[in-house]
Amino acid sequence: MFRRFWPWLWVSLGVLYFFLPIYATFVFSLKAKKGIFSLIAYDKVFADPRFGSSFMFSTQMALLTIFCCMVLLIPTLTVLHLFLRRLRPIVEFMALVPFVIPSVVLVFGYLRVFARPPLSLTNTTLGTYGLLLAGYMVLSMPYMYRSIDAGLRAIDLRTLVEASQSLGAGWLTIFVRVIFPNIRVAVLNGSFVTFAIVIGELTLARFMLGNAVAFAPYLAEIGRARAYEPAAITVLSLLLTWGIVMIMQFLGRNTTATIAGPR
Amino acid sequence: MSFLVLQGVRKQFGATVAVAQFDLEIARGEFVSFLGPSGCGKTTTLRMVAGFEQLTAGNIILDGVDISATPPNKRNIGMVFQSYALFPNMTVAENIGFGLMVAGRPKAEINARVGEMLDLIAMPEYTARYPYQLSGGQQQRVALARALALQPQVLLLDEPLSALDAQIRDNLRQEIREIQRRLGITTIYVTHDQQEAMALSDRIVVMSHGRVAQVGAPHEIYNTPRTRFVASFVGTLNILAATVVDAHRVQVGDAVWHVAESIVQPVGSTVECAVRPELLRAATPELPNQLTGVVQDVVFLGATVRVTLLVQGQRVLVDLFNDATHTIPQINTTMTVGCDPRTVLVLAE
Numbered sequence: 001m002f003r004r005f006w007p008w009l010w011v012s013l014g015v016l017y018f019f020l021p022i023y024a025t026f027v028f029s030l031k032a033k034k035g036i037f038s039l040i041a042y043d044k045v046f047a048d049p050r051f052g053s054s055f056m057f058s059t060q061m062a063l064l065t066i067f068c069c070m071v072l073l074i075p076t077l078t079v080l081h082l083f084l085r086r087l088r089p090i091v092e093f094m095a096l097v098p099f100v101i102p103s104v105v106l107v108f109g110y111l112r113v114f115a116r117p118p119l120s121l122t123n124t125t126l127g128t129y130g131l132l133l134a135g136y137m138v139l140s141m142p143y144m145y146r147s148i149d150a151g152l153r154a155i156d157l158r159t160l161v162e163a164s165q166s167l168g169a170g171w172l173t174i175f176v177r178v179i180f181p182n183i184r185v186a187v188l189n190g191s192f193v194t195f196a197i198v199i200g201e202l203t204l205a206r207f208m209l210g211n212a213v214a215f216a217p218y219l220a221e222i223g224r225a226r227a228y229e230p231a232a233i234t235v236l237s238l239l240l241t242w243g244i245v246m247i248m249q250f251l252g253r254n255t256t257a258t259i260a261g262p263r
Numbered sequence: 264m265s266f267l268v269l270q271g272v273r274k275q276f277g278a279t280v281a282v283a284q285f286d287l288e289i290a291r292g293e294f295v296s297f298l299g300p301s302g303c304g305k306t307t308t309l310r311m312v313a314g315f316e317q318l319t320a321g322n323i324i325l326d327g328v329d330i331s332a333t334p335p336n337k338r339n340i341g342m343v344f345q346s347y348a349l350f351p352n353m354t355v356a357e358n359i360g361f362g363l364m365v366a367g368r369p370k371a372e373i374n375a376r377v378g379e380m381l382d383l384i385a386m387p388e389y390t391a392r393y394p395y396q397l398s399g400g401q402q403q404r405v406a407l408a409r410a411l412a413l414q415p416q417v418l419l420l421d422e423p424l425s426a427l428d429a430q431i432r433d434n435l436r437q438e439i440r441e442i443q444r445r446l447g448i449t450t451i452y453v454t455h456d457q458q459e460a461m462a463l464s465d466r467i468v469v470m471s472h473g474r475v476a477q478v479g480a481p482h483e484i485y486n487t488p489r490t491r492f493v494a495s496f497v498g499t500l501n502i503l504a505a506t507v508v509d510a511h512r513v514q515v516g517d518a519v520w521h522v523a524e525s526i527v528q529p530v531g532s533t534v535e536c537a538v539r540p541e542l543l544r545a546a547t548p549e550l551p552n553q554l555t556g557v558v559q560d561v562v563f564l565g566a567t568v569r570v571t572l573l574v575q576g577q578r579v580l581v582d583l584f585n586d587a588t589h590t591i592p593q594i595n596t597t598m599t600v601g602c603d604p605r606t607v608l609v610l611a612e
Contacts, residue, residue, distance in 0.1 A: 082526075085407055091275060106530075126366070137350065155351070156346055156348065159344050159346055159348040160348055160350065162313070162315050162335070162342070162344070162363075163314070163342070163344060163348035163350070164336075164350075165314070165334075165335040165336045166336070166338075166340060166341060166342040166410070166419075167336075167361050167362035167365060167409065167410075167413065168333055168336045168337075168339075168362050168365045168366055169342075169362075169365045170336055173365055177350075177361075178350055181350075181352035181492075182350070182351055182352050182354075216274075
């Protein structure tokens with residue numbers, strides 16, 4: 001009995017640490033009308049079209065960021081693992097740089113370089129979104145890099161590639177049919193973090209798009225003027241994010257997680 | 264005409280020479296093993312045939328076509344890896360059918376061929392299993408079926424049995440040989456296990472330091488090794504220091520031994536004579552090439568008894584048949600053994 005006490009204590013503390021603030025926020029969001037619990041704050045949130053549009057925008061940007069990171073990083077890391085192993089420490093260091101560069105420095109750097117002639121990317125909506133996407137990719141790169149790198153380390157990449165080649169497969173087939181399915185769990189793990197980063201990213205989105213286009217700036221703006229609606233939005237955004245992450249996990253579920261090999 | 268030809272093949276990694284000068288001609292349907300210790304260049308040579316390593320020099324010609332610069336996925340050469348290399352995300356059937364799917368063959372043809380291959384490896388009921396649900400031996404059989412499904416011109420096997428238990432290894436060795444004979448596929452097999460190479464091969468290529476030390480049928484390699492390296496690497500061998508007396512005699516310790524083959528080394532020069540332990544017998548008056556020594560050790564091995572003799576400071580191993588009617592030599596007793604002159608080899612350096 002006593003042996004079970006400590007594990008349960010730590011699990012309980014962990015659950016409290018994570019869920020107590022959410023619970024408190026949820027309870028607060030229900031107190032828009034004094035003295036009773038009500039869904040008034042939620043009604044107001046749903047009545048505001050900016051909530052849906054900003055969340056959709058950020059969701060689309062998050063999915064696009066995940067896709068672009070995968071397209072960029074899976075081949076890059078495969079090449080590094082197979083042919084340029086000596087460069088791995090350098091690339092690893094570069095992938096960690098976004099951790100130490102604040103977003104505000106990144107965005108001003110982007111604006112100084114890309115918003116001015118000759119590129120002037122921010123003159124068009126597409127250019128601005130492209131620049132924002134690039135910024136999101138930089139911010140999420142450490143997580144995606146680490147996840148994909150761990151996935152590639154966990155499989156016998158060289159032998160699988162050579163086995164595929166000996167069976168007549170070209171590189172596209174190898175990436176789509178062999179490498180990606182075998183690092184799918186790792187890619188998913190990186191994708192979850194990337195999704196959360198993009199949904200909650202404030203600085204880049206605010207400086208490039210203003211206050212109401214992306215979700216985090218919208219949330220910040222609401223929070224400045226009101227009390228209960230931001231709490232309701234926080235709860236809703238958490239639920240929506242969890243829902244999307246669960247959908248991603250379901251779509252990417254892996255029935256063959258175990259790697260075979262000599263035993 | 265040779266089916267697969269390796270002409271002056273050389274491979275360098277920076278300043279390190281992995282394969283120095285490799286020339287070999289393999290006939291269609293032949294089973295050739297590359298045998299040698301770790302780092303001798305056998306796997307590198309195999310990988311060059313597969314196309315995974317670029318040649319530094321030389322050519323590889325398959326059925327009259329120079330494939331030296333052909334990418335591995337265009338060579339039609341099947342390969343079985345030591346670590347099996349089955350695709351973990353695919354079932355047994357999908358693994359076997361992968362090459363056919365890549366080649367764009369119709370689904371019905373793929374299914375039929377997968378069925379044939381599963382029958383060939385005697386695993387028809389394993390279609391829907393994943394690799395992690397199979398034992399090591401089963402995984403390797405699937406890997407073999409996958410490599411054969413495309414009907415490759417050449418089959419390469421890179422130490423395919425080294426990760427398996429002894430009993431499974433023996434069984435699978437037999438299966439590989441039977442399948443190879445049945446299909447008549449030209450095969451190159453890399454191993455450092457001499458028994459495996461001898462049991463499977465039509466010819467063995469013994470390699471040392473990136474060079475071919477000797478090429479020959481298993482019995483040639485075993486009975487008439489050309490160099491000390493080959494002699495010592497293949498089987499157990501007694502190597503005795505000797506002095507050349509004339510073209511057919513050498514002085515070994517106090518005894519003069521007769522040698523059937525002509526000795527090319529000059530009279531008076533020091534040479535090394537080799538004789539297999541199983542070719543030494545307890546001496547009888549008419550048996551030539553005798554040696555007398557003190558029994559140091561006796562090890563009972565079942566079918567044979569290995570006796571270690573100390574003859575004038577040199578250790579000599581003798582394998583005697585375990586005959587219940589004969590007494591086993593006792594330690595610290597004197598024993599005289601002898602051998603036929605045809606079994607004595609004078610080794611080149």
